[in-house]
Amino acid sequence: NAGVMQNPRHLVRRRGQEARLRCSPMKGHSHVYWYRQLPEEGLKFMVYLQKENIIDESGMPKERFSAEFPKEGPSILRIQQVVRGDSAAYFCASSQSGQGAGANVLTFGAGSRLTVL
Amino acid sequence: GESVGLHLPTLSVQEGDNSIINCAYSNSASDYFIWYKQESGKGPQFIIDIRSNMDKRQGQRVTVLLNKTVKHLSLQIAATQPGDSAVYFCAEPQRTGFQKLVFGTGTRLLVSP
Numbered sequence: 001n002a003g004v005m006q007n008p009r010h011l012v013r014r015r016g017q018e019a020r021l022r023c024s025p026m027k028g029h030s031h032v033y034w035y036r037q038l039p040e041e042g043l044k045f046m047v048y049l050q051k052e053n054i055i056d057e058s059g060m061p062k063e064r065f066s067a068e069f070p071k072e073g074p075s076i077l078r079i080q081q082v083v084r085g086d087s088a089a090y091f092c093a094s095s096q097s098g099q100g101a102g103a104n105v106l107t108f109g110a111g112s113r114l115t116v117l
Numbered sequence: 118g119e120s121v122g123l124h125l126p127t128l129s130v131q132e133g134d135n136s137i138i139n140c141a142y143s144n145s146a147s148d149y150f151i152w153y154k155q156e157s158g159k160g161p162q163f164i165i166d167i168r169s170n171m172d173k174r175q176g177q178r179v180t181v182l183l184n185k186t187v188k189h190l191s192l193q194i195a196a197t198q199p200g201d202s203a204v205y206f207c208a209e210p211q212r213t214g215f216q217k218l219v220f221g222t223g224t225r226l227l228v229s230p
Contacts, residue, residue: 004160035218042206042220043161056217091160105151106218108160 002027004109005074006092012115019079019086021112025094032075033106034067037089046090049075082116089113129227136194138224140207145188147209151218152181152192156203164192164205194226202228 005024013019025032031050035043036059045059049069060067064082069075079086090113093106130136142150148169153161167174167181167190174181180193194201204223211217 040222042208042222043218044220045211045217048217059217093160105163105166108153108162110158110160 004029004092004094004107006090006109006112008112009110010113010115012117013082014117015083016081019082019114019116021077021079021090021092021114022074023077023092023094023109024074025092026107029094029096029107031095031097032069033093033095034075034077035091035093035108037091037111039088043091046077079114082114084116087114087116126222127225127227129229130197132197132199132228132230134197136192136197136201136226136228138192138194138205138226140190140192140221142188142190142207142209144209145185147188149210150181150183150190151208152179153206153208153220154201154203155206155223161206197226197228199228199230202226 004026007022011019023032033048034046036046037043047060047067048056049067051069052071064080066078077090089111091108091111093108095106128136151166152164154164155161165176165179165181167183169185172183178195181190183190190207192205204225206220206223208218208220211219
């Protein structure tokens with residue numbers, strides 16, 4: 001079991017460019033979550049997705065950020081027209097279910113570190 | 118609003134000592150808490166969890182204590198090892214059964230050989 005796989009691990013973008021971060025959940029997990037972590041801070045929830053559905057995007061900035069989890073392939077977090085304040089580590093997590101016992105244990109990936117120049 | 122926070126940003130201990138990492142929460146209705154360990158350059162790793170109907174739960178070398186009266190929980194690590202050096206976060210879900218976790222700022226544990 002390869003765990004939650006994220007790529008790229010490191011991404012450098014200039015202001016105004018687009019960043020695409022990919023996440024493949026653990027085998028058998030159909031729930032995906034994205035979190036953002038600024039240096040020396042805790043993780044902040046961004047979005048919760050199931051296959052082809054966004055369940056909760058209350059933590060996503062209203063502009064420039066979008067997420068998807070298509071029927072086939074990894075989940076994608078897309079940041080358009082990046083700004084320096086977008087520099088952070090972006091973590092993806094997955095779980096087997098979204099409700100009930102066992103659902104509360106998220107398995108996190110190693111993260112994608114975005115640097116905006 | 119709800120918040121989960123930690124008292125000490127950095128804790129330095131000697132190898133073999135016991136470590137205690139503290140966490141305060143503000144929502145008295147909170148009924149589930151999780152401790153995560155995050156090593157440098159890695160994602161958070163689940164350590165142990167506890168429900169509010171318990172006041173203590175033990176794992177391998179770790180114990181979590183929950184004091185609902187003062188809304189405080191702690192993570193105790195016995196016989197701390199250099200491999201325990203990491204940032205430790207307490208977290209709670211905003212809704213029971215849902216994964217919208219609220220993380221504290223974190224405590225950095227430094228273990229000296």
